[in-house]
Amino acid sequence: MSVLVFAENWEGKFKKPAQEALTYGYELAQKTGGPLCAVVIGHNIQGDEINKLGAYGCPKVLSAIAPAFASFSANIYATVIADAAKKENATHIVFSHTYTGKSVAPRVAVKLQAGLAAGAVSLPSSPEPFIVRKKCFSGKGFTDVQISSPVKIVSLSPNSHHVFAAGEHKAADFKIEEFNPALPASDTTVNEVKKTSGKVVLTEAEIVVSGGRGLKGPENWGMVEALADALGAATACSKPVADMGWRPHHEHVGQTGITIAPNLYIAIGISGAIQHLAGVSSSKVMVAINTDKEAPFFQAADYGIIGDAFDVVPKLTEAIKQLKSAH
Amino acid sequence: MKFLVCISHVPDTTTRIAFTPDGKALNTAGVQFIINPYDEMALTRALEIKEAQGGTVTVIHVGPAATDATLRKALAIGADDAVRINAEPVDALFVAAEIAHYANNEKYDVILTGRESIDYNSGQVMGMIAEFLGIPSVAVATKLEISGGKASLEREIDGGKELVTVSLPFAVSAQKDFAEPRIPNMRGIMSARTKPLKVLEPATQFKPVQSVAYQSPPAKSACKMIDPANPAELVNLLHSEAKVI
Numbered sequence: 121m122s123v124l125v126f127a128e129n130w131e132g133k134f135k136k137p138a139q140e141a142l143t144y145g146y147e148l149a150q151k152t153g154g155p156l157c158a159v160v161i162g163h164n165i166q167g168d169e170i171n172k173l174g175a176y177g178c179p180k181v182l183s184a185i186a187p188a189f190a191s192f193s194a195n196i197y198a199t200v201i202a203d204a205a206k207k208e209n210a211t212h213i214v215f216s217h218t219y220t221g222k223s224v225a226p227r228v229a230v231k232l233q234a235g236l237a238a239g240a241v242s243l244p245s246s247p248e249p250f251i252v253r254k255k256c257f258s259g260k261g262f263t264d265v266q267i268s269s270p271v272k273i274v275s276l277s278p279n280s281h282h283v284f285a286a287g288e289h290k291a292a293d294f295k296i297e298e299f300n301p302a303l304p305a306s307d308t309t310v311n312e313v314k315k316t317s318g319k320v321v322l323t324e325a326e327i328v329v330s331g332g333r334g335l336k337g338p339e340n341w342g343m344v345e346a347l348a349d350a351l352g353a354a355t356a357c358s359k360p361v362a363d364m365g366w367r368p369h370h371e372h373v374g375q376t377g378i379t380i381a382p383n384l385y386i387a388i389g390i391s392g393a394i395q396h397l398a399g400v401s402s403s404k405v406m407v408a409i410n411t412d413k414e415a416p417f418f419q420a421a422d423y424g425i426i427g428d429a430f431d432v433v434p435k436l437t438e439a440i441k442q443l444k445s446a447h
Numbered sequence: 448m449k450f451l452v453c454i455s456h457v458p459d460t461t462t463r464i465a466f467t468p469d470g471k472a473l474n475t476a477g478v479q480f481i482i483n484p485y486d487e488m489a490l491t492r493a494l495e496i497k498e499a500q501g502g503t504v505t506v507i508h509v510g511p512a513a514t515d516a517t518l519r520k521a522l523a524i525g526a527d528d529a530v531r532i533n534a535e536p537v538d539a540l541f542v543a544a545e546i547a548h549y550a551n552n553e554k555y556d557v558i559l560t561g562r563e564s565i566d567y568n569s570g571q572v573m574g575m576i577a578e579f580l581g582i583p584s585v586a587v588a589t590k591l592e593i594s595g596g597k598a599s600l601e602r603e604i605d606g607g608k609e610l611v612t613v614s615l616p617f618a619v620s621a622q623k624d625f626a627e628p629r630i631p632n633m634r635g636i637m638s639a640r641t642k643p644l645k646v647l648e649p650a651t652q653f654k655p656v657q658s659v660a661y662q663s664p665p666a667k668s669a670c671k672m673i674d675p676a677n678p679a680e681l682v683n684l685l686h687s688e689a690k691v692i
Contacts, residue, residue, distance in 0.1 A: 130605060192609070194574065194584050219604045223586040226574030229540060235655030236539065238569035251659060257473075258565050260464035262662045269655035307583035308611050311599075315607040323605065327692070351692060369623055370603070375460050375565060376484050376623060384691040395460045401664060405689045407681065408670070418670050423684060427675025439679035443686055 121152035121247060124159060124210035126201050127173055127181075128220050132165045134172065136324060137216035139283040141276050142176035144243065145214045146289060148274075152212060152247045157182060159204040159299065161197055163190040170296055177289030182207070182299035191310035192220065196303055198227035203301035205232060205271070215275040218323075225275045235267035241280040258375040258398040278323060279381040280402075316370060325354035327384045328403075330373060332358040332396075334389020334410060334429055338366035343433045344388060350440040356380070358390045374399035388429045392417025409433065448502035448593070448615075450493040451555040453546055453572060454521055455483035455536075455564040456514040466661040473566075473661065482517055484628070485561020487524070489619075491626035492591055493559055494525045500593070503527045505555075509536040509545050515644065522639035523631035529642070534649040537657055539567075543575030544651040550580060557598070558618040562587045570620065577618035585611060589624040 125145035127138045134142075142158060149156040158173055159182040173181055184200050201224060205213055213228065215221040217239050229236040241262070242253040249266050252274060256263045267273075322328065329348040331341060341355075348355045355371060362372035373380050375395040385403035389410060390396060397420050400406065408421035409429055418424045425432055458464065459479040467474050482490070493504045506521040508514060509532040518529040532545045550558060558577070563570035570586070577584030589608070590601035593615070600611050603622055631639070673681045685692045 192604070194577075194586070198578065219587055219602075222570050223574060223584065226539070226543075226571040227578040227584065229571070230543070230575050230578035233540075233653070233655075236569075236571055237656060238539075238567075238571050253662075254569075256567050256658075256661070257458070257464040258460075258568055259664070260462075261466065261664065263567075263658045264660040264662075265656050266659045267656050269653075307617075308585065308613050310609055310611050312610040313604070313607060314610070321606040372623070379568070384685065384689075394463065398460075405685070405691045407685070418672075420667055421670045422667070422689065423673060423681055424670045425673050425675050425678065425681060432675050432678050436678040436681065439682040440692070442679075443682050443692070 121154035121212065122208050122210045123149040123152060123154055123156045123212045123214065124205050124208050125156070125178065125214045126221070126224070127158045127160050128216050128218060129160060129162050129165055129169070132162060132169055134169065136283065137218050137278045139176060140278065140281040141214050141216045142173060142178055143284045144276050144281045146177040146284070147243055148212055148214065151244065154211065157208050159184065159201055161189050161200050163187055167296070171294070172286070174291045174294035175286040176284050177291055179291040179293055179295070181296045183296050184299045184301070186300070188303060188306070193306040193308040194223040194227055195307050197224045198231060199304055200301055202228050202231040204299060211271055213271070213273045215273065217275040217277045221275050225273055229273050232271045233269060234271035234273045235269040236273040236275060237265045237267055238275045239277045240274045241277050255402065259379060259401045260398050277381065320352065320354035322354040322356055322371065322378060323380060325380070325382050327351045327353035328356050328373070328380060328382045329353045329386045329388070330356035330358065330390060331361060331388045332390030333360050341367070343430070343437070347386070347433055347437045347440070350437045350444065358396050387417055387421070388433060390417060391415045392420055448497065448500060448557065449553070449555045450497060450502060450504040451550055451553070451558045452486065452490045452493050452504060452506045452526065453558070453560040454486050454490070454506050454508040454518065455561065455566070456480050456508065456510050456517040457483045457564055457566045460484065460565065464663070466663065470660050470662065480514070480517060482520055483561050483564045485563065485621050487628045488623070488625040489559035489561055489621035490521060490524060490526065491628050492621065493557065495626060496593055505530060507532070507546055507549060509534055509542045511535060518644055519639050520631065522642045522644070523635040524629055525635060527642065529644040531644065531646050532649055533646050538654040539569055539571035540575060540656065541651065541654045543572045543579060544653065545649055546572070547576045547579030548650045549647065550576065556615045557593070558616070560620045562620045562622045573618050573620040583613040583617040585613060585617065585619045587622045588619050589622050591619060591625065
């Protein structure tokens with residue numbers, strides 16, 4: 121019962137979603153009793169970065185490093201991972217449910233005729249029957265899905281699993297094996313990669329500060345950004361704000377925007393429509409700041425302030441700066 | 448150009464989701480079903496390109512007879528014909544296998560889905576169809592232009608966007624910005640009644656994933672209210688009680 125983790129890298133670094141997938145893979149391998157192996161794909165990953173994967177208890181890494189992987193093509197990545205799974209006789213494959221994972225995992229599922237639980241938030245309680253929990257109805261519910269195929273794929277929702285402290289489960293005999301499977305021709309040409317200018321990537325942010333119509337206009341976003349800066353947070357917005365063009369659509373969180381699960385979500389001037397809450401309700405702690413004491417967000421929030429954002433938010437930013445300077 | 452748009456039948460976004468007392472299914476009492484919003488964006492973009500360049504737009508759906516109203520809505524928006532595979536859409540791999548099986552004989556140039564359905568939020572079907580058919584797949588696309596047998600797309604990636612080119616045929620999943628959905632007009636609604644809606648029986652059996660139980664999210668404890676004159680108290684609580692900053 122061998123477990124294979126696709127450890128995804130961003131510009132040569134293994135970030136939190138990959139660390140979560142590795143930790144999940146280690147714990148899954150403990151349950152299945154099988155060996156654990158990771159596969160990495162890239163073109164500019166330094167050996168000492170790959171060495172770090174051993175700190176999450178992963179004893180073996182298949183390292184597919186080639187110029188062909190400089191740009192992303194779902195069919196190529198899927199071929200590498202499916203071949204790695206065959207080589208390792210993997211019965212369980214773990215992906216991160218990121219954009220890359222969402223592009224590649226479905227193709228691997230077809231190649232291996234494997235059931236895929238996408239957006240999983242839990243380990244299975246036992247290897248058989250293999251049942252994991254996943255989000256459904258855009259955060260308004262959870263479903264337990266059972267995978268019955270011989271090969272099982274789990275795509276792990278970001279920020280849903282803990283990460284081993286580095287070295288907590290250090291692998292004793294760590295080894296890196298070069299992996300060069302035969303590749304099909306790439307079917308996708310990447311012409312340009314445009315990085316979002318924001319300092320913190322919204323889907324990966326531990327803290328998110330979000331503004332709604334209560335802020336009255338785009339010119340008032342300075343205080344949202346100031347609060348986000350003080351917290352090291354990403355900024356987001358509600359749907360009406362994106363629809364009115366006050367903020368770009370890629371900041372829109374909610375049922376038809378981005379679904380996020382940060383540790384802390386601060387909603388400023390957002391009433392808390394059910395579609396908005398669906399996109400943010402997986403946040404560990406939620407704060408609502410609103411002038412309207414009847415705003416539905418106060419039903420969902422952990423902490424609330426009934427007050428004028430223009431008065432409260434700058435004071436809040438100051439208090440956070442004081443806290444940060446005291447620590 | 449031949450377009451195939453895959454349609455999911457999902458609860459309206461304003462629905463309060465509840466499950467049956469045994470926790471085995473969605474409680475559908477009083478639930479309004481709609482075309483999955485992302486699928487509607489995919490459909491609209493297909494119609495826009497068809498109107499500019501010629502072609503046909505077919506919608507396909509895997510579901511029981513009760514979902515025909517959703518397919519008629521897609522026809523009212525402007526699709527030329529509809530296909531329903533008469534089976535419960537229990538697993539993405541099954542749904543994708545059925546659509547790929549149908550598409551394989553029809554030689555579509557572009558197969559479109561939404562980036563995910565708003566019920567199971569998995570976003571798997573498009574990539575699976577592409578793999579079954581051996582064609583390129585572009586997930587979570589925000590723009591699509593087609594000319595000279597090639598498609599230019601913008602897609603979301605972690606921390607940015609990517610501009611890509613693929614050759615036809617290919618599959619794509621639509622994200623917000625792909626197109627602005629249309630409201631069907633009276634002529635569309637009238638003509639939808641007579642447009643072809645073909646019902647086929649499923650050709651495959653493999654369903655490796657099944658939902659065995661559902662839960663609502665855990666109930667929140669009451670919101671702790673803080674004096675607006677003293678936001679520093681909130682900072683204290685977030686630091687020492689919630690331990691998130």
